[in-house]
Amino acid sequence: MSLIHFKNVSKIYNTVVGPLTVLDNVSFEIGAGEFVSLVGKSGAGKSTLLRSLIAELAPSKGKVFFDEKDVHKMKHRDLCLLRRRIGMIFQDFKLLPDKTAFENVAFAMEVAGYSDKKIREDVPEVIKLVGLSDKMANFPVQLSAGEKQRIAIARALIQRPDIIVADEPTGNLDPINSWDIIKLLVKINELGTAVILATHVKEIINTIDKRVISLDKGRIIRDEERGKYLI
Ligand SMILES: Nc1ncnc2c1ncn2[C@@H]1O[C@H](COP(=O)(O)OP(=O)(O)O)[C@@H](O)[C@H]1O
Ligand SMILES: [Mg+2]
Numbered sequence: 001m002s003l004i005h006f007k008n009v010s011k012i013y014n015t016v017v018g019p020l021t022v023l024d025n026v027s028f029e030i031g032a033g034e035f036v037s038l039v040g041k042s043g044a045g046k047s048t049l050l051r052s053l054i055a056e057l058a059p060s061k062g063k064v065f066f067d068e069k070d071v072h073k074m075k076h077r078d079l080c081l082l083r084r085r086i087g088m089i090f091q092d093f094k095l096l097p098d099k100t101a102f103e104n105v106a107f108a109m110e111v112a113g114y115s116d117k118k119i120r121e122d123v124p125e126v127i128k129l130v131g132l133s134d135k136m137a138n139f140p141v142q143l144s145a146g147e148k149q150r151i152a153i154a155r156a157l158i159q160r161p162d163i164i165v166a167d168e169p170t171g172n173l174d175p176i177n178s179w180d181i182i183k184l185l186v187k188i189n190e191l192g193t194a195v196i197l198a199t200h201v202k203e204i205i206n207t208i209d210k211r212v213i214s215l216d217k218g219r220i221i222r223d224e225e226r227g228k229y230l231i
Contacts, residue, residue: 087156
């Protein structure tokens with residue numbers, strides 16, 4: 001049984017110069033616990049694909065299933081549950097500036113209705129996992145870019161998602177910090193959470209040695225176990 005199933009998904013925008021196909025008949029499945037890199041040049045359609053997974057965008061054709069359920073037919077309640085099961089990470093971190101690292105992570109649990117006791121137990125644990133126990137009281141301005149991304153990862157993990165979806169998570173990081181984030185995603189995957197890593201950076205992918213789906217102009221041109229970034 002697949003966790004994620006894209007079935008003949010196309011996304012077409014009507015633009016002033018005519019229709020623009022951004023996703024072109026995309027089909028693939030991802031199983032529970034898999035690590036998949038989604039690669040392709042800027043504009044290839046990676047973010048569009050990920051946004052249609054969380055039903056932020058509706059495809060023009062085709063279907064997207066999460067745990068066998070059509071995400072584009074979900075009602076509000078199921079959509080909220082879906083988005084809790086998918087931990088999103090972005091290039092620009094999206095931390096709340098007026099909350100500390102601890103509070104940024106705790107906030108996701110508060111919204112989900114967990115007790116204060118559970119929050120006090122779980123938050124330090126997940127912050128420890130990302131290696132920032134000594135920075136829990138820092139506000140985002142007091143964290144480096146790499147540290148901000150670690151806190152964003154902790155926030156994504158706190159709800160025990162089935163999958164972490166990282167859209168260009170190293171886009172604002174130098175090479176050393178980029179590596180640390182990739183290693184952290186691999187470690188999280190080894191602990192049992194599936195990962196989708198979308199990136200246009202070749203050097204990262206070619207050393208991970210896991211499945212690679214290559215997108216070019218909205219089409220899947222390659223889908224290989226233990227693949228490389230060849231575009
Ligand atoms: N609302 C929109 N209307 C028209 N074109 C769009 C819209 N959103 C994205 N696109 C186009 O879709 C293509 C794919 O974008 P995107 O999914 O962001 O690519 P990637 O994440 O791989 O860089 C780009 O050419 C972009 O300009
Ligand atoms: Mg993108």
